[in-house]
Amino acid sequence: MEPNSFSAFLPSFWPESDSAAWSVAVTLSLVVLWCAWLYSNRSGTSARLPPGPRGLPFVGNLLSLDPELHSYFAGLAHTYGPIYKLYLGTKLGIVITSPSVAREVLKDHDVTFANRDVPDAGRAASYGGSDIVWTPYGPEWRMLRKVCVLKMLSNTTLDSVHEARRRQVRRTVGFFYSRVGSPVDVGEQMFLNVLNVITNMLWGGTAQGKAAELGAEFRQVVAEMTALLGKPNVSDFFPGLARFDLQGVVKQMKALGERFDAIFERVIDQRLRMDKEGAKEEGGKDFLTFLLRLKDQGDSKTPLTMIHLKALLMDMVVGGTDTSSNTIEFAMSEVMNKPEVLQRIQQELEDVVGKNGIVEESHIHKLPYLYAVMKETLRLHPVLPLLVPHCPSETCTVGGYTIPKGSRIFVNVWAIHRDPSSWENPLEFDPTRFLDSKWDYSGTDFKYFPFGSGRRICAGIAMAERMVMHSLATLLHSFDWKLPQGEKLDLSEKFGIVLKKKIPLVAIPTPRLSDPALYD
Template sequence: MSSSFFQILSWDQPHDVVLTPVVVFSVLWYIRLLTKPKLPPLPPGPPGLPIVGNLPFLSPELHTYFEGLAGKYGPIFKLRLGAKLAVVVSSPETAREVLKTHDVTFANHDVPVAGRVNTYGGVDILWLPYGQEWRMLRKVCVSRMLSSATLDSSYALRRAEIRRTVRFLEDRGRSGSPVNLGEQIFMAILNVILQMLWGATVADEERESVGSEFRELISEMTEIVGIPDISDFFPVLGRFDLQGLVKRMRKPAQQLDRLFDRVINQRLRVDKRNQGDGQDFLQFLLKVREEDQSTPLTMDHVKAVLTDMVLGGIDTSSNTIQYAMAELINRPEVKKRAQQELDEVVGKDNVVEEPHITKLRYLSAVMKETLRVHPIFPLLIPHRSSQSAVVSGYTIPKDTKVFVNVWAIHRDPRSWENPLEFDPDRFLGRTGDFSGNNFSYLLITPSLLENFMSGLGSLSSDSCAYESSRGREQKKINSKPRDFTCPLDLDCDTEYVGWIPEDIDLLPYTSQEAERLENVSSEDVIKEASPTDHSTNPDTSTKYPTFTIQTKQPINNAHGKSKVEIDTKPKGI
């Protein structure tokens, strides 16, 4: 018996050499299955067809279609769009998890194939993946190019262009001539943005032709990007360009590139000792590229940022102002109150200026309500998960396309009373943050353009006159008070967060502030900000707390400290 047993265990037979490792591997694999933690399930969702998934059932009005599905499947549900998995979130709670709790995981966007063509391979701030290059470009755009000092330097350019438009509309109104308001608003916004981009660079005689050329290119690019591309749903087909959208996009993209080259070369030919009437954004970008060796800004980066400013600012602002004007025309009582406020604050014989904006509380409420009822991007810009994450108890796998249904969130009856009604009064006296950190009220996230693209409608009793400005709301980043004393030795023009009211969550601001500190990123912040001292501005009733940033490592430009205290209280208050 014993000899038979040892014979069975003998390694002399060839089949035992193969069988033994197979048995051992199978046992270990089974043990791993038993001990491996199980991930939560995928979100629920409607059934789809093989290969194409839910694509055949989509409605052209995606935001309303998704709102209907949310009523059936809940605030988070999944769809199969061709070869891609998509998840839609439709409540403030799920939006907070995506945009704040797991912000780094969902920081990237799902880049359309045609979108890479007109952004120099996707090196703009919108499509770049989250990382060092994105932080560099964001720092240039937000902390430097859109700082208060830079925007103040281009104020004269904006003011002159806006006044030209106001005079045109006033003349047409007095003569009783019809006006294509949408076209005029589009042209006004286009001219304002081009003035800010290179108003001090392009000669007056060339400005009209450059603007006309841009208008045609923008219209063509916007049309192409708006066409659904099968390559975006089946990436393996991208190389074939079955619909020819990439080929169509190359033509306007090349024309835009030649136009940029023409303007940039003209700027480079200008004698540095003769800077023109004022510094525009192009001058600033070229200066950073040439003089700041710590910022590896390439010419493609410069052109991609200019493209973002043009494509990202014109349609968004133009559409919002048109919606606001339509709401005012359809609601005479709202229009009358806006007119009365303008008469009281500005005066009947005066023109609205940027310093007036913070005092026009009702008109500001009209714009906030317009953005609630008619969000710029009803589904924001689709995000893409860089790794798996658990949201509201469901697993969202890596490389999932994530939609945030702002349209549905802005109509959530739990957050808004009578959400389908246009009622600016809901924003008067309402406490909270309405600049993008309140997840029941979402604007463009993140928004590089909101600092100077806040549109306000200026109405007189005789005619409709349009006024656009960047609006200096004190809650917004980079709205440093003029008499502010810079803490420590920080460069406040590029590193200061802004005036922060008491009643908002400060952590996103301190995380962004930490990114501006030398050798510190948002992941280094280990302590949330906590207000410790408050002082109230009698003009705005805004409170300015002292808050703290604590990091894992010393901060180079803060005397080696790892704890920085920021006092937001302005002098003289």
């Protein structure tokens, strides 16, 4: 994802035909007049709103936005304080940059802020917003949350698909072993590893033949989909223009969604045929089998529909790949940049696993220092640097200021995790700060909440923890890593819906284990 400043894409959404251009020009003129009226009438309420930079008529602060929003927002906080406003076209944006104000939003007023400000691309990507990310807070969302947390992503269910994860991790080890001595794009391979782990858990016991060979197709579609989710869309800043889809974002996203839907239909049909033919045992244990059973046994008041089912599959594939693989890539980079950290990790792995064994998921709870490495990675490089924007369902007061209903709320967890008033040497990668067991992913401490907090906290924490820890432990136990000659390690970030490394980690693996059979 490479979001650009609003000014960079203004010309790109102008239609080619004269008639369409005239229609849009008239609409824009009306919007300009409306916005000018809004600005002229703000004087009576501005004293109650948070402070913030002055904006221009019509576009507000859009032209001044920096593509690296997480660090740009952090810089503005030094001028305007821990809560400030930005006018994003006709949308009012509120940026939160302190633990105390984040607590007010995500705990004290949790129900009020439990809704999302749904972008057009997000709605188009999720069957009209039928997934757990974008569905409004209410009975339908509670049903989806229950399916995810208590059923699909519970420790019991995750244990039942353990073998699918293990097989894929071993395949990835075999790949790296085949490339010993050669440079490998670590992030790319971990993306494929996580993608294959997820699809194996989703329908590993169901998909056969062509349906099982979807890795390359999924990777392309996921990349295009996340790029569209991160692309500035004029429809989100000026909802009155959404019907025109001036940049074609919704059209493109729907086309990608149809490709996903075709894949989902293929594996669902195959699963249903297997059930009809009495092949349930052959289908094995996978999430699709589980979801289809839940659908048939669902709550009559708020049933799990086929649309919900496919939207949850979409969440798993799109939401679980980039997030986990990028965390592994950042962790590998930070560890390679600190030889003393790497040495301590490998010593811990030797003590727990030994050089004559391979890492299993059962080992990861015995690796406190590696857990600290993961937590420190998520402190410096949180997966979603601004979380998923919240939206108040009613006007309320936060930090002494009025927050109007319908505002877009950005919680800058990236800045909070680097706040020197909360963290000693905040820019230093120091896992030992997390050896104190008080830090976890529950979102109860608003100095550290990489997965969010409150009702809308990430539903996939347990799965992410297993995948990242097992993969990271395996890579660092099985191989030593070095950069290609003449290369320097770069830890800079690139902002997007999901935070990425600006320069991919390319490294050379060398086997650490003496027995080649351990790489099978």
